[in-house]
Amino acid sequence: MTTERKFVEELIEQEDDFDRWYVEVVRKAELADDSPVRGTKVIRPYGFALWEHMQAELDRRIKETGVQNAYFPLFIPKSMIEREAAHIAGFAPEVAWVTRGGDKELEEPWAVRPTSEAIICPMFARWVQSYRDLPILINQWCSVVRWEERPRAFLRTLEFLWQEGHTVHATLEEAEQRARLMLEVYRDFVETELALPVIPGQKTESEKFAGALRTYTIEAMMGGKHWALQSATSHNLGDHFGRVFDIQFLDAEGKRRYAFNTSWGLSHRTVGAMVMVHGDDRGLKLPPRIAPIQVVIVPIWRSDDERVKVEEAVDRVRGLLRDVVRVHADLREDKTPGWKFNDWDLKGVPLRLEIGPRDVAQEQVTLVRRDVLGKRQAIPISGLVQAVTEILDDVQHSLFTAAKRMLDTHTEDVSDYERLKERVAINAGFSRASWCGSAECETRVKAETRATIRCIPFEQPEQVGPCLVCGEAGRFQVIWARAY
């Protein structure tokens, strides 16, 4: 352990202080940096590249369901955002306002969007006349602003990047299907691409989106303290917004009806989730499928003669891999190989190929996996492309499997309230328990333990026992946990 520590002396160990480890790894791996503005972060090229790869994959999946991208204004007039009472009540504490333009006071303040229902729905009202205009399926990639009190890089910043989808439908059933469909898109994306196992389910009344009929969520478990992180949400808004924004249409029978909406979003907090779930004392471990660099080549030489041969081999190997994976050759001359190894470990590159005189002589490269450090394997150049492809795939699965193991290990069925308190107090993870459905029991647990119901999982047991808190008949099995 002493030697281990030496390699990463600049990074605090997870066990010592997980939250500080997170702050440090985000900064040192060059994902993000502090900005001069409180509560905001600068996303650096490496972090942004990661987000771009995530965007590309999620965007593709969203479009496959028939959704089109569009863009709506950043500002929302006060009167507009205040139309849906529950909606504004929920967001009011965290809305930023524009009250001046140049040197003129605005007649009516503008909200900087905390989410865009209030500016998109009025447009839907203009576009929808007939049932033939429905459904409308729209998504936008943008940033929104929520005036949070305690920011944390990626997880909670005043301004954050996300996509928000907004749809209009003729029937409640169709809206419900869409809300569930998009949650499934998120689940598949997060599990397949980010290697983060999640628990899909429904939010309780008190935890649902402001103005929604129902909110669905996927909840992931972070490393370290095993707290929950809401990784994406999808809302069936019912006809609440249709009514207040007057989205009406004539149905096939010529009857005037209010339309039904959904909205759903996934933000760059999932970047933080990947950091916290997969990372270790050496830094990030990025899932190959969205890693900006999947394979890094580190050349090693002593003499000028060796250097020529090694560089030739590096070129050849890079040429072989270039069309297959995202490969980068680290040709920096002012850094030693050892320094580079640590640097790329910190940045979480899934595979490293070392090419030195010994490798050149034997027509091979030395391969090291980020997820199983310390094990070097020689790969003949002739079989390199296939080997790299297969191993990347294996790394992706291994990351998911390890994360799933953590989730399962730190989830326990609890039937005794004292046991729940104990588990929350020691950061033991998720607790599965029966709940009667009353807000009183929910509030009480939150007040006494700080844990909240993360979701009512879709997967329910045949029989639900008595409520963990009040002992009355249980209606659902729910997941209790502390959350970021």
Add this chain to the structure above:
RNA sequence: CGGGGUGUGGCGCAGUUGGUAGCGCGCGGCGUUUGGGACGCUGAGGUCGGAGGUUCGAGUCCUCUCACCCCGACCA
């Protein structure tokens, strides 16, 4: 908004009873190095968060102020 803390080269820090700012890392140059964070020589870089005050003299003392961080309440 409550509680705690910190502001000194890019980063991390030191700076005794007030005496005119120092260390490590990093950075530039040269040379030797390179299979898990190399080394030598050399060089550049700060007026101590801001304002006011006390004093012959303030990074050190006093007053005010600003910013940031951490812990709570809140949160995609």
